[in-house]
Amino acid sequence: MADKKPQAAPANRGHGPGSHGGVVEKPKNFWRTTGRLAKYMSSYITGLIIVMILAIASAVFQIKTPKILGQATTEIYKGLMTGVAQQKAGLKIKGLPIDFTKIEHIILIVILMYLASAIFSFIQQFVMTRVSQRTVYKMRRDLKSKMQRLPIGYYDSHSNGDIMSRAINDMDNIAGTLQQSLTQLVTSTVTFIGVIWMMLTISWQLTLIALATVPLSLIVVGLVAPQSQKFFKRQQASLGLLNNQVEENYSGHVVVKSFNHEKSSIEVFEKENSKLYKASWKAQMISGIVMPLMTFINNLGYVLVAIYGGIQVANGRIALGDIQAFLQYMNQFSQPIAQLANLTNTIQATVASAERIFEILDEPEMDNSKVDVPNVETDDKVTLDHVKFGYEGKPTLLEDYNLNVKPGEMIAIVGPTGAGKTTIINLLERFYDVSGGSIKIGGKDIRNMTREQVRSHYAMVLQDTWLFTGTIYDNLKYSKEDATKEEILTAAKAAHVDNFVRQLPDGYDTVLNEEASNISQGQRQLITIARAFVADPEILILDEATSSVDTRTELHIQHAMERLLKDRTSFVVAHRLSTIQDADKIIVMNHGSIVETGNHEELMAKNGFYADLYNSQFAGNVAL
């Protein structure tokens, strides 16, 4: 089988709570990927436009209100100053002459604006949730259907962990960003521009003072961010190593203990643990210091504005309410800067995620082109005609291989462990296509049939007892959708499944879980045999079990397999002498390629690899 590519699949990309920042991955081609991502959302364009308009409107209202509310303060101040002036003039007044009708009026407007802003903000989130979730829904759907069209070679050359990480973590990243960051991007930009605009309408001098703090903030971000990145990266790397160590030591604890290796294991662990500690507290510390520093810079601006503004008000050049509004703007104005800085990281990480998903979507699909191999008249069930094959980028394994399989024949495939016995199965089932020659079923080249047609001739029982998470009944029905209950029960009985299933509390409705903790490995094997019975195929592909099961179950499995094989054309990866000796033809494999073919007598007479393999069974000169 092809090698598994050792791709690093970072399980946790550092989005834990409390970690501001984390490690950012950069996309290879930012704009192209962004464009493709945008295309995914294009069917929701109306929704998106509404969201954008509402986001802008909501932000504008939010920006406008402090200024208007400030007018109320100005009114109060005016009344106060008049009152003070009147008192100074010696007038006795009952209350300060504050214009309450005007204040009432202002407050009413402000309340309405706040309300509108809240409603807009809600609608915007409401729509965006739907747009983002449905976009990701579509992406997941496309990814899944792509997986169906990818050749088995793709699965063999990519680790499941890597594919899973793309399907889960990267998808999550995209969903999160679409949900939150897009509207935040709009709102922050609008707020930033709007706030500067509002500040300018109050006083350009004050605005200049406020803006003077921006470079200071940028310096802080520019100095601190790379530092924190550095430590987060170190932390992530350390954590990965530590995880591996823990996993290795726990899963290998039998060895660790029996070799008295606990102390040195702990020593190695402590070293990495200390490294992790050093990197992580520094990462936390540096990312944690950003906020207070920003607040301090903001406070500096605040003080300067207060001083300068205070003097201006005292001189009567600016209204007090305007200063109050201006101070509120100062607070609002540092927020979007920090947010925008964060967003660039998030968006980059998201585009990198999208890139990884598009990478799968761009993989070449299975080749469905027909070949120019004429049909031939033959009584062969299966014909291998001058077959040539090798896995991509690997040496050729089969060269000019011929085999005729007549109906009802049993073909045994034997060889030492790791000899490549699955290669034949891969070719028969059209998991891989031959690179030369032709494989025919009933005289027709299998490349001139759809893969579904090819596979409809076969049923397969592998050692890997894959069953899906669902009821036993549904798993049995898996091989034949229109199977009747009767057929299924008959199959279950023939495969010794019926008996133990009836002992389970939920019988055939027992849900098999992923870890298979509710039934034994041997019982799973029996279910896969029953599943093949239900399919009632013309040709059977069978991998005999070597895995350890108890004697009784083993007998059951053997018995069930014999029944299943009866009167059927079959290919058996054989470990049992009886099977091998009964076989009509034996394919002997070693180091990936076929070394000999023939029946037992022929091969023994040849005195080659097979004879050697066979004889080694009786070595030790034990009389049996």
Next chain:
Amino acid sequence: MFKIARGRINTMQVLGAVIFMIFQVVATLYIPNLTSDIVNKGVITGDTNYIVSAGIKMVVVSLITVVAAFGNVLMASQASQGLGRKLRSDLFKKILYFTHDEFDKFETSSLTTRTTNDVIQIQNVMIMMLRMMIMAPIMLIGASFMAYQKNAEMTKIFLISIPILIIVVGLVMFFAVPLFKAMQKKTDRLNLVFREGLTGVRVIRAFRQDKFEQDRFKDANADYTNNAVKVFTIVAVMFPVVTLVMSGTNVGITWLGAHYIANQSMQIGNMIAFMTYAMQILMSFMILSMVFVFVPRASASAARIQEVFETESKIDVVAKPANVKGDAGLGFNDVNFRYTGAEKLALSNLNFKVTQGQTLAIIGGTGSGKSTLINLIPRFYDAETGVVSLNGTDVKALSTEDINSKVSMVPQKAILFKGTIRENMAYGKDGATDDEIWHALKIAQADDFVKELDGQLDGEVEQGGDNFSGGQKQRLAIARALVKDASVYVFDDSFSALDFKTDLNLRTALKNDEKISQAVVVIVGQRISTVADADQIVVLEDGKMVGLGTHQELKDNNKTYQEIIESQLKEVK
């Protein structure tokens, strides 16, 4: 959560974090006070000097804030990450000395999660507590006090806004929390279906069930999406409403403030300061409500960690070991054993003895107790009654370390560690020479493929030995055990992954090796051919020893043994 932190977190650092936080909060609260002074005493009276001096005070106070914050962050990150380090270290040590029983109880994957993810969860919540969550109550009390001082009357505005805030946050949590929980389940389901599509791709395609798979995924996907839309819609309500409450409070303050100022019961600067305090009070409330989200999550992790700490290791050296007389070798004398909590004995009445230079084979179906028997030798488990003796000493009188220095074992599942071939080989013998290693590799029939590796003995072993085939891993594991010097070598079903020929060559090489041939060799096997040439064969069935003898004796007289031969060599008689 606090239970596992006790004694592991640096209390001085925690105290430091709290003290710095108090400084930070007090300084933060003092700033609005200064603002109001600027307005009241500076602006209204037109006293520019006062404004400037108050401004300088503000800068100084801000500086105190930032220094205090710095101190708090420093202490908080060291305390929280230090707690994490200590927890990880304690867990790792504790777990590494777990016995088999305890490993069985927890399962490896769960123990790994506890040591890594659960600890990180605790670390994260701890730093949040030390930074934000202790700030909230201090800020709340401080700001309330300040606001009350500025204007006691006006604090009644909080009687409206705080209940509204609590109701809103409460309602959102009430509706959203179950949905968030459901979301976790639906995410799991989505991942499960996708993963099954990967692991089962051959079966799915062979049975032409692609459409079924697509439909199954579509259902899970739609289910997840619908739930996510619901959750985020509810969350979408919260943010605008909270903003509205805060803005509303400000408006209310302006309105009430205008009246108080009009009848001269309040100064205008105090109104502006009051607004700032109001915001701080409401923000603190929001932060406090987060406690309800994060603390339960952390306490689940804490409980899982605590469970590990509370597990007590059972196997200890017993004070009064049985006095066994005898010579070098391995003996089982009336041994009975049962698993913790089991009703039935897993092994009963085992009696046999192997002397130096002899080979003992154990055969029987799975579930017959072969591995269990093996596990009694290095005290992975202890016998209930009877004595397992090693070189004449009851193993219960020996520490596991003592035993393991005398017993070299190849477990059923070949386990290799990340590193080089040499590191893996020298695992049981520090400083093993290359010659020794090559010799062992040769016996284990592993020298051929190791020679072909890049760097040979320096060749890399990936995590779990994933760059080797099952048979190769098994042979490396055997070689590793052979490098170690021991008086008993145990092979727990180690030959079944090998083909017949390799199996034979290996056993022949074992027999001819000087070191090994002088030791006790115990071989557990399933194939007759593997066990046939042993000096003694133990036949196990359902935990009982149903036969003991040589191949020839058993073949003639033992029914179970005959059955095993029958099943394996049906046609060859």
